[in-house]
Amino acid sequence: MRVFFQFLILGVSGLLLAGCDAASDQRAADNRGFVFCGPGQPNTFNPQLTDGGLTADTLSSQLYDRLLRLNPETYQPEAMLAKSWQVSDDGKTYTFSLRRGVAFHRSVQFTPSRYLNADDVVFSFRRLINPRHPFHHISGGQYPWFDSMNFAGLVTSVKALDTYRVQFTLSRPDVSFLSTLATNFSVILSKEYANQLLEAGTPEKLDTYPVGTGPFALAEYQPRELIRLRRHWQYWQGPAPMEQVVFDVSTRGTGTLAKMLTGECDVLASPVASQLPVVVGDERFSLSSQTGMNVAFIALNTRHPALSEVAVRQAINLAIDRGALLSSVYYGTGAPATSLLPPMSWAYDPNRKTQYDPKLAAALLAKAGYRHGFSVDLTVPLKPTAFNPSPRKTAELIQADLGEIGIDVDIIPEKTVNRTSIRQGDDSHDMVLTGWVADNGDPDTFLRPLLTCNAKFTGWNISNWCNRFFDQTLNQAIATDKIAKRKALYQEAQTILDRRMPVIPLAHGIQHQVRDASLTGLTMTPFGADSFADVSRER
Template identity: 55%
Template sequence: MNACFRLLLTCAGLLGLTACSQPQHDNTIRQWGFIYCGQDTPWTFNPQLTDGGHTADSLAAQVFDRLLQLDPISHLPQPALASSWSVSEDGLEYTFTLRKDVRFQQTANFAPSRHFNAEDVVFSFKRVIDPKHPYHSVSGGHYPWFESQSFGQLIDSIDSLDTSTVRFTLTRPDNAFLSTLSSSYAAIHSAEYADQLLREGHPDYIDTKPVGTGPFYLAEYHPHDLIRLKRNAFYWRGAPFMNQVVFDISSRGTGSLAKLLNHECDVLSSPVASQLPVIKNNPDFELIAQTAMNVAFLAINNNIPALQDVRVRQALNLAINRENLLDSVYYGTGTKAKTLLPPMSWAHDAHLTDVNYDPDTAMALLKEAGYSNNLHLILAVPMEPRPYNPSPRKTAELIQADLRAVGVDVTLLLQDRPLRPGSVAQKGIDLTLTGWVADNGDPDNFLRPLLSCSAKQAGLNVANWCNLQFDNLLELASRTTKLDQRMDYYQYAQGILRDEVPIIPLAHGIHYQIHHKSLHGLHLSPFGTRSFSNVYRSE
């Protein structure tokens, strides 16, 4: 290994990638890998345990593969670890044929003795749904994204028919099932590694020192400093071009844009919208954009007595000036949200009228509800920029000013990182500024995990809202085989959200990414996940 390159890596490990002098000038170093800025510090490396809104998608996509993957254009499931599948006529049995000769990663903790097979698929999903499984309670036993989907109630059995065939039997038809298996949360783990960890007495390592079949394996982790992934030379799609990827997760020193301009980072994900003009005029960098399946919204805690009054929720909705948000936060790059579903979703109800900014009506509703100049709310604000919200703090300050204008006093609770679902701290919050990046192209992926009664039980429904009519519409939509009926059910559901206002949709953002012009193959996905296996340097 080049001596200067070793020096860079040593500095990165010790100083969070901020103290090495001008590594950008050594082209030998740059051909070995790249440094990625814009990923926050994960609290787990297992996407099964994450809540959906803040999972480390870019990271998970490098370590893990799924049975299926989504086509970025059609949004339809495509083969991945499963080479093909069939569905029974009643829609209850899904049989998958698995790829052969797929190897799990070899790491400092694990050397696989066999290839990926059906045993690994059964292990990966039974851990999630079976409370008696030896790994179910490891790392807390909470799988919020799957719980919000009622995944455990959906699966009747998972069976290994032979080493290369797996059958899922459902309790009811579900049109979104294949899309669910395509999401980043449906990661496939090694059952052999899990058995080894049980024998060694360290079952938690499966989540902190993961092993998957993806293009890169976790080689090094320094909390709040860096995550280093190294090339999986035996990756089944072909070895990645880059030897390693380093995620800069440090919060010390200069900001991400400055690091990019100083060539301390090669890639910057989700830049603040106001930074875009700086990059557009810089010939050293390339700016790429992807219309994403996302939404920024304000979740209203329906457990709070004052917020249980629909008039109060409607008043908050009317008091927010969305056009001002688009101008001041998105700088013309976003679109106003009428509903949770973005315009590119096939179930988006384009006939819904815009919510007009109407502070006078908002004040009248508050007065009618008995909250004229005497409503005090706490708004939780995660500070990390996201594709759906490039500047959360500024967004929150504008909302604070809008609500103050109608007599609602709002205190901002700024968070370096979002609260975990169902946490004690989260329960004292009145409003939460948050959002969602879809995991797949099915409308159910927005509505069910964010607002269903199951999602409320799982803690992922930050609005703490449960409406049986809304849930029934989602259930009907998941069972019917007729697309026009599904469309009707989802549009009725959007109408309920419009009337009841459990959340306030704000905007749909565009996902931007900036990278050095020498890097190629850094494609974006509308679902926030993409592999770095085809990334290479031209200089």
């Protein structure tokens, strides 16, 4: 359905769209905003309802704020809407003191009568954890990122102690909880706006006509064309230098790289590695790169007759030539994955090595009773990602490698993995080429959502793997705040994965971003785009 969000914006119509012919108009557009080009279409403007994509990765930091944010250098939680917090001695009660004078967006849909307070925080999180909450089932009632970590099982209550203090009570100690609140998913919504929509009989507008406290507000949305954000003049950290930001989400016409070269885009998010030589050395552009908190891997369905054998899974791991993957798919911009944790993680073990040994792989297959091999399907996504710039090519290389040891791989292109069917116990998939992008700096965010027993019921544990010792190790790791002990426990968990091999780590991708050289203040993070509140243009 074609949806338009109409707001009164003085003199901005058309300035940032391709095709501005007058030089004066173009100069005005340059001084008043910029065009961001990147993959993806939003299905919602509320990141609580997503597990990634444009809404969570980029729009969230523009439209909303969180209680905490991740420090761009240390990746540790720091103050945002919460100016301070206290943790009880048993590690199960967190009390936050909120900033005062934080204004919500104004629009033709809503005019706030008060500043942000504890009621807004309570509303935002009770919606997630309480099935009887009036908004819990609105917009589908699915909260995939929070479900992946069993957030509703962790948080037993959220209550307002007074106007500016909020208390969270947990079912168990979890030192990663602060990092969870700092992710782009843990946004704060307006309870006053929600109540107004509920009374009007249009509660779904909470997620399609967003109101937050971020540096920009939604001004216009034309599906498959553009998203326009306008400056939030009452932003608590001061108004942004840029009057507006336009997201070009059109799929017609020339590609995003061509638009960058012709000046139709000011920022190109996540260019594929093969595009980089075109912009490197061009004085019109600046290229930013950093190792991502991500991993590409193969999930092996441990209920499959052959893949249920540990020796077979070990053989597949040994048969894959990661060097060829890095050369042919990542063009030398990636790093081989020795575990799910990337080198940026503080729990990463630099002593782990990858091994490529087709002869040993064939011997393990024979030992497991598959001397003549077997056939499997490999489900492959269609779109490139930060952790895998060319899934199809990756699949073809894996197909060739496994063919050398007698495993016949049938590549099945698929846009997305049906997590609902996996959650219901559907074993129709054999192997899935997939990956993960961390949402905070804690190692738990790589391991718990993907491989714990509970993750089988959320649809994220594609391997259908459950190991109580693995789960116990992770639970011990989040119950202590001693980093050395936590690191040892996470490395023990990785050793369990090495021995059981429910997933095959392949590579860690490097994130890239190309911008017009005149733009300043545009920063990258391993967890998605940072706020555009400090972006300006210098000529």
